[in-house]
Amino acid sequence: MLAESWLTALLAAAIPCVAARPDPDLWRRAMTVAGDTKACGLSDPAPTVKAPKTNPWAPISPEDAAAVWDYVHSPDVGLNLTAPANATQTDNYVYFVETLQTNKSQVLPYIDGDRPIPDKYARVVIFEGGKEVPVSQEYMVGPLPIDSKTSIQKLDYIFNGGSGGAVPYNARYYDGKRSAASEPLLKSIMAEIADITLELFDGVYYGSGDNRTNITPGSPTPVSFDGTQAYRNIMFRYPGLATYLAPIDLFVLLDVTGTDASKYFLKGIVTNSRFFPTVADLRKAYEAGELKSEFPQTRNTDWGLLNYKPEMGVRDLEDRLAPQSIELGGKRYKLDTEQQYVEFMGWSFYMSFSRTLGIQFFDIRFKGERVLYELSLQEAAAQYAGYQPKAANTALCIFEADSGYPLARHRTGASNDYGFSRLASVKGSALHTRAVATVGNYDYLFDYAFHVDGSLEITVRASGYLQSSPYYKNQSRFGPRIQQGTQGSYHDHILTFKADFDIVDTQNSLQVTELVTVNQTQPWYPELGSFAQMELNTTLMQTEQQFNWAPNGQAMYSVISSNLTNAWGEKRGYRLIPGRSNIHLSVHDSPWSRKQSTFLKSSLAVTRQHDAEVFANSWQNINLPEAPQHDFAKFFDGEGVDDEDLVVWFNLGMHHFTRAEDIPVTLYTEAVSSIVFAPQNFNDRAQEGDLRNRRWIATDAKTGKLEYEDYGIALPTCKVELEEPTLKISEWTTV
Known part of the structure; x- marks a missing residue:
């Protein structure tokens, strides 16, 4: 079965995404700086920028949320609500209030044109245990702010299971x-x-x-x-x-x-x-x-x-501080904190946050052209193996970091006619938007890396306590013994994401380029006769479907513009590149995940965008494996996807083959999965020619004279010496 899903658990625990770091003032007190402090840029805030437009995806304000709360509790609305603190399961009470995501069809005329910003609505979940037929019912309240035009109506259109926003009492969240x-x-x-x-x-x-x-x-x-x-x-x-x-x-x-x-x-x-x-x-x-x-x-x-635990032994030199990342020279990204808007090295995007989805990205552009309308997590789930009843059914920070490798490097040797050898190296870096969600027994680390070459990398890591089982030696087929009386039960971690691609506009196609082997002859090699040769077989997907990565990686999947080409006549697009551990759910017919988890059962899927198909899942599906409130399988109704507005759904995750090294907690180093979206003829050439963070070195082979060009990007003229760390745990803060 599906263990408590990330979305459901986040609702229950209301745990914020946090990342720990030392307080900035304490950090500065812990080091001595010689030279020009300003040149180091260590204390500089991120430069500000004004977002092109007001963020239409932003969460509703706390004031609006409070007003919605008061509105639905008004006797005039007639919901007969009890305050949650005084309620029992047979009462009607509000479970949560959050933002209703604005429809894409309403946003595009505003963000790309001159139409007014769309109205905002709240999404309200009410547990109606006091009704003759008790249900959990979702409502939409708006437009906001509350005034004479505001109304409340059932939120049905985003659910396709047959009962709209209603869920039977027995299947509602077990609060x-x-x-x-x-x-x-x-x-x-x-x-x-x-x-x-x-x-x-x-x-x-x-x-x-x-x-x-x-x-x-x-x-x-x-x-x-x-x-x-x-x-x-x-x-x-x-x-x-x-x-x-x-x-x-x-x-x-x-x-x-x-x-x-x-x-x-x-x-x-x-x-x-x-x-x-x-x-x-x-x-x-x-x-x-x-x-x-x-x-x-x-x-x-x-x-x-x-x-x-010193009893495990001491490693030589472990008393020294590990390497740290420092943004010397100051931050290279700009923020509009009010509109939750970011610019970095040609990238721009808006952010939002949902209680049910976490961080969301909207209107992601590279050098002014849209690549993605939306990128968001849809669900995080785990399905366990085991024989016991439990085991069988069970903040955000932004920073730029060095990639750990150069973006490009090449050395050209000297020739007889040209007596200089040349070495060029371009520095690689990425802007990371990172969040950590602690949900029950796991800390999920979500990292979205916007690379300077125009590629976007999404990485998920899992660390935390195993949801373990009592150990019996005759049940080793479900996992190994990891402690005196504890078995590490095998399980799958699957995280589903939505990528609503708009390659410049909404007329896109999904191109499949297969690497095939064909027999051929070549007249200049008559002695070879017929022999095997590689070719590319390029097709376009025609209808909505779920599919998996090709074996041996012998296919390339690219979302391309239907009409726009680069300077060389090639369709502009972005390629989907599998990273580490791109998996899907192992068991396809489990009674605990039969119909409400269709999205977990393939690596990829493509559908046509619809305002009523905004989510892959419903947070209340967890208790409806046989009769889901929202059924992803119904997305696939034969619609065409060639020259249409496309959404790609993809899964990241890992088959967790548990081990003794999962004690005390699973390690981020191996519990990781990733994917990369990379330009595929989106540009006319590699996006490194306008980056000054490079070195161009020429050496005269005869005289040994060195010509060195840093393009004006030299190391800051400052010296930083860290004192011995003296910070106490109590002095650390969370952001």
Whole structure:
């Protein structure tokens, strides 16, 4: 099944994307500067720039969000809402308010023309447990700000599952209100078997507020298949900072269908890989001595913490500060913070933020010409392997950094006629827009790198605690033993992105250039007869479809302009280049991800752009694997994609073959996936000729005389000496 998805978990936890860095003033106090401080540019803020137009994708203001909250709670609106703090699962209450993404058809006449900026609307999710037929319903409120023209209506048009913005009660997000409703049943069951759990696991559960409780419950998703029923598969762990690594072999399965908690009941208990339908069945096996922990879990999980562990040994010179990136000479990007607009080395783009999608990029241009209308994350999900009930169904910062390699380099040797050898090297760098989202057991690092050559690289990395399982040696097919009583369950991480390409305009095609082998003859090689030779076979995709990267990389996929060519008559475009670990979901027919996760089941997909097909997924799909609120499969209805407004959907991710080195946490070095969008005849030549950050060196082969040209970009005339680090953890801040 899909473990708690990133989007769903972000909704539940409301955790901001943060990146830790030292406070700037403390950083400056920790170093001594000799020479011209200004020349170093270390303390210079980013230059400002005025965005060409007001950001039409920007989130609604806090003031508008508060006004929307007051508006929907007004008795005149008639929603009969209860304040969330006082609500139960049988009340109507607001779950969240966020921005409704403005339709592309409304934005383009404004951003490219002289039409007024489109109206803003809020998206409001209300859990309507107090209705005769309880549902979760989405609404749209606007236009904003609130005035006499503002109205509220059901938000149905962006969902294609048949019920619009409504989701059955049983399939709605399992929030704290629903959890509280089933808590009395769980406490009564656990109290009845407390003597068993105490002996087997040194653990008891009498409720989260009871001082006797010393184990922690956790529930996976989904809690429903089609909205007609609901259930909780509750696993238990030892509490602590590394609780995900300390599972115990106890699972309680509850039927929690409907809003009447008095009708909830026990479906069964699982331990020792055995299912017991009743407490009596469990007790019978316990009293017969049939239950025991083969590999008992340890309560002390210090081994799962990221603190320094000197017992692992000391590495020579590890007491020295590791290399750091410093923007000598000052920042080379410009910001309009009010409009969330950025310019860098020919690139320009707007940004927005959604509670359900995270960071979004809009109107991405290179040297004034649009490449992408939208680039955004759509979903982040994990599907696990395992035999236990849980395992089986389970801020932003901007900086420029050196690429670590030159953008271009070549040495031309001297000849008899030309007595100079030449060496040219062009510095490579990229503007990184980076966010880290901590969701439950993982820290997802999202990095969007805008390279100076006009290419755009998207990278995702995952680090954090494994969602592990109790270890049994006869279940090694699901993953290795990674600690005394812990198994690292194999799983897939899949992250789905939307790339709405507009190569200069909206008339685009998806070109497939295959590398094929053909037999041919050449008259100047008669002795070879017929022999194999490579050729390019170029076609255009004609209809919407899902597809995978070609084996051995023997195909190039490019979004090209239907009408525009470069100086050499070639169609202008951008190529999709697979990076590291471009995968899709391993299991295509799991009951926990059957129909609501179609987008995960291929590496790539192409569709025609529609305002009603703005998302690959619905955040409430997690509990509807058999009857999704929004069905990606319905996008593929035979529409043509040649000379149309195209959207490319792509997946990044990794097959997580768990290992002992995932303790204490998975490492970013190998849990990584990436893709590159690179110019493909978009320009007339490589985009490095206008970069002054280069060196041109000529050497006279006879005299050894050196001619050196730095094009006026010399190192700043300053000296920076870092003192011994003395900062305390408490002095660090988050941004």
